[in-house]
Amino acid sequence: MHAWFSGSNVTSLRLVSRYGPCSPFETKELPSLEQILLKDQLRVNFLLKGVAKSSTDDSKVSISAMDAGEEYVINVSYGTPSREQTVLMDTGSDLSWIQCKPCNVCYPQEQPIFDPSQSSTYAVIPCNSPTCSQLQGSCSSSCAYFIPYGDGSNSSGVYGYDRLTLSPNDVIEPFLFGCGTDNKMVFQDAAGLVGLGRGKSSLVSQTSQLYHSVFSYCLPSTSSNTGFLKLGEPGDASNTVYTGMLTSSNDPSSYYVDLIGISVAGKQLVIPQSVFRSGGTILDSGTTITHLPPSAYETLRSAFGSYMSQYPSAPPTHGLDTCYNFSGYETITVPKVALQFGDGVTLDVDSSGILFDNCLAFSGGQVYGVGIIGNVQQRTYEVVYDVGNERIGFAPHACS
Incomplete structure (x- = not known):
């Protein structure tokens, strides 16, 4: 047809x-x-x-x-x-x-x-x-x-x-x-x-x-x-950086990317690349927060927490365990978080995508070895899925 x-x-x-x-x-x-x-965990299972x-x-x-x-x-x-x-x-x-x-x-x-x-x-x-x-x-x-x-x-x-x-x-x-x-x-x-x-x-x-x-x-x-x-083709391609789109034989419909590292405030975290690569990482529009391998998450949480030590912590909430009480603060300063991919591409997470409800918008409750980059971390970027050429692009500040 x-x-x-x-x-x-x-x-x-x-x-x-x-x-x-x-x-x-x-x-x-x-x-x-x-x-x-709770829904997010069900989405991961789906x-x-x-x-x-x-x-x-x-x-x-x-x-x-x-x-x-x-x-x-x-x-x-x-x-x-x-x-x-x-x-x-x-x-x-x-x-x-x-x-x-x-x-x-x-x-x-x-x-x-x-x-x-x-x-x-x-x-x-x-x-x-x-x-x-x-x-x-x-x-x-x-x-x-x-x-x-x-x-x-x-x-x-x-x-x-x-x-x-x-x-x-x-x-x-x-x-x-x-x-x-x-x-x-x-x-x-x-x-x-x-x-x-x-x-x-x-x-x-x-x-x-x-x-x-x-x-x-x-x-x-x-x-x-x-x-x-x-x-169709994105408009202004000049500021789009592309990373390879990978495929899983168990899951041919999903979009996998080669996440290999994370940095906080410009400083590379010490996480072996194999931690991310063992199960692979899905880029998904419907998962809210990003789910990481437990050891990668613990390293991120520790580094992020040391930059945020001036703010009083708040109790963990429903799986988000790095939370803060910002009441009384007019402005807050959050360190930059960047995701690094295997071909030299770096995604600087927008400031709106680092905290979720005053908690670090990442989780270590990853399922079956597979990581998932959620939609909170994708905010404000034009995320380009070039399926024919098996690549995924990121262009910053794209929503008007």
């Missing part, structure tokens, strides 16, 4: 925090820190799918693994006539899906639930097609999909295709996606998600002829600001 495209070979969409003032959702209340960090078994007590939290840290949403439209849907952006998923009528189980969402029977361009994927067998879905009369997330929530329904409108000038047809008629406690408010992973069903793969398997995003420094998701 070949898609046709109309529009330009670069499309930029407004990206906002689902909890900020720019969010289209009525419910803007930020989850508690406990909810965010990313490491078959490897990880959830060690978190799921009964403590009534929020989905895809809910609190998956904080960034875009607006796209499905169908003919087109119907706007607010969806989450996710580099950790391949298959895109939205809630569809007739719903067996649907959660409340902001816009009306998509009704494929009202779209003149919608069709289901037949059971016996190569597209369905690629999906490894089940079959009765039409191709079915099922996606389980790390916390017992899931989405299932029919795999079909329709027209996807990214902007008034940018249309993709046919776009393959899941029409979810059974969606158990997956999101609140969002219609579904757009998958930006490396698998064949992702938006990146489906639009590779148009956008050449390149996309980028900029996550704003605060939830009050806006960022963007861009499909």
